[in-house]
Amino acid sequence: xxxxxxxxxVDRDKLKAMLRQKRRMRYFxxxxxxxxxxxxxxxxxxxxxDPRSTPAYKAVNTLGVMFSRKRTLSRDDxxxxxVLLWGKCVLCRRCYCPFGIDISGMISWAxxxxxxxxxxxxxRKSSRGL
Amino acid sequence: MYDFLAGPMLWISASxxxxxxLFRTILIFRATHNGYTRGTSSPxxxxxxxxxxxxxxxxxxxxxxSRSFLIRQTSFFLLTLLFHLCxxxxxxxxxxxxxxxxxxxxxxxxxLPERGTDILTVIILACGMLLFLRRLLAPSVxxxxxxxxxxxxxLTLAPFVTGFxxxxxxxxxxxxxxxxxxxxxxxLMALGWTRLGHxxxxxxxxxxxxxxxxxxxxxxxxxxxxxSGEELR
Ligand code: HEM
Ligand code: SF4
Ligand code: SF4
Numbered sequence: 001x002x003x004x005x006x007x008x009x010v011d012r013d014k015l016k017a018m019l020r021q022k023r024r025m026r027y028f029x030x031x032x033x034x035x036x037x038x039x040x041x042x043x044x045x046x047x048x049x050d051p052r053s054t055p056a057y058k059a060v061n062t063l064g065v066m067f068s069r070k071r072t073l074s075r076d077d078x079x080x081x082x083v084l085l086w087g088k089c090v091l092c093r094r095c096y097c098p099f100g101i102d103i104s105g106m107i108s109w110a111x112x113x114x115x116x117x118x119x120x121x122x123x124r125k126s127s128r129g130l
Numbered sequence: 131m132y133d134f135l136a137g138p139m140l141w142i143s144a145s146x147x148x149x150x151x152l153f154r155t156i157l158i159f160r161a162t163h164n165g166y167t168r169g170t171s172s173p174x175x176x177x178x179x180x181x182x183x184x185x186x187x188x189x190x191x192x193x194x195x196s197r198s199f200l201i202r203q204t205s206f207f208l209l210t211l212l213f214h215l216c217x218x219x220x221x222x223x224x225x226x227x228x229x230x231x232x233x234x235x236x237x238x239x240x241x242l243p244e245r246g247t248d249i250l251t252v253i254i255l256a257c258g259m260l261l262f263l264r265r266l267l268a269p270s271v272x273x274x275x276x277x278x279x280x281x282x283x284x285l286t287l288a289p290f291v292t293g294f295x296x297x298x299x300x301x302x303x304x305x306x307x308x309x310x311x312x313x314x315x316x317x318l319m320a321l322g323w324t325r326l327g328h329x330x331x332x333x334x335x336x337x338x339x340x341x342x343x344x345x346x347x348x349x350x351x352x353x354x355x356x357x358s359g360e361e362l363r
Contacts, residue, residue, distance in 0.1 A: 023161045
């Protein structure tokens with residue numbers, strides 16, 4: 001009875017089902033050479049120069065982690081991804097990869113997965129507002 | 131051990147590597163769908179379409195090119211192109227390999243002069259070192275780098291280092307020859323089952339998918355749409 005709000009877990013079946021829908025994204029992740037060439041095509045990265053905002057970094061550390069740790073991922077892990085998914089990407093779809101990996105598609109699907117778990121950016125609380 | 135590594139082992143590693151490559155190419159290809167054109171198409175539109183398709187194809191190609199890294203990041207493009215070209219040409223057309231190919235299968239591939247392959251090997255190693263330094267020093271690439279990426283880059287370079295040392299007979303010839311053969315077989319096998327198989331994705335994505343920055347306008351799509359536009363599987 002410490003008053004902390006009870007955290008809901010992760011709806012694992014839904015998570016797995018949504019990951020299964022996008023086979024191509026699993027293949028994308030298995031071929032990404034982590035060469036960082038996509039960085040220069042992302043206006044957000046170019047503006048802020050933050051190495052944790054390159055398109056591949058955002059996709060690998062959100063959707064990539066969902067694929068690789070789909071059995072153990074916690075709700076906190078998903079909450080932590082909000083910064084990358086909403087804070088550092090506007091889904092402008094400009095990112096370009098020499099292999100044709102659809103990076104923004106992966107970021108977008110990771111957002112959808114979070115939303116389906118009830119995790120999303122609350123713009124009213126965001127410091128910068130809208 | 132030498133005879134096994136220089137002969138029959140090639141069958142094993144080549145079939146492991148190539149079958150993986152083929153298997154994954156099929157997997158990716160199966161994740162794509164046949165594209166369809168929206169709206170109705172009249173016979174006239176069909177003929178006109180074919181007449182302009184060469185022009186459209188060329189235009190798509192050059193538009194793709196102008197947006198590609200060839201134009202956007204020329205120096206890195208040249209670096210990685212040089213690296214990859216030498217990587218593929220050197221082992222195939224090396225005189226010493228040519229002799230082995232002939233001994234095992236009686237096929238004779240054209241062989242480059244030994245001085246030429248020496249230079250190509252040095253180019254590979256130099257480009258490899260630059261790629262490695264970039265991985266360590268460029269913050270954006272460093273943040274992406276996992277141990278696996280470094281291991282695979284090193285594995286790719288290993289047969290070239292050991293082969294160079296063995297061929298020049300600087301020291302420990304026997305040891306380096308065996309190391310060369312072992313790492314060579316490892317790279318061949320890894321080609322199919324690790325990130326090194328990226329060429330499979332490259333050819334499917336850049337030549338068969340329409341839109342999505344493809345170099346020639348392919349006719350396949352990553353997803354199938356219903357008539358009302360929603361994504362189907
Ligand atoms: C013809 C098919 C191939 C294509 C189109 C291709 C394309 C690419 C591209 C676009 C990159 C990212 C840029 C870079 O980091 O250099 C890359 C990286 C790489 N490729 Fe390839 N590649 C092919 C074949 C191969 C083969 C056969 C090998 C090795 C046996 C290989 C080894 C590598 C390595 C080690 C990297 C990572 C370099 C780094 O650490 O930055 N590639 N490839
Ligand atoms: S998404 Fe493409 S460009 Fe970006 S790091 Fe991966 S392979 Fe390189
Ligand atoms: S979609 Fe996101 S990652 Fe891609 S270029 Fe736009 S802001 Fe960058």
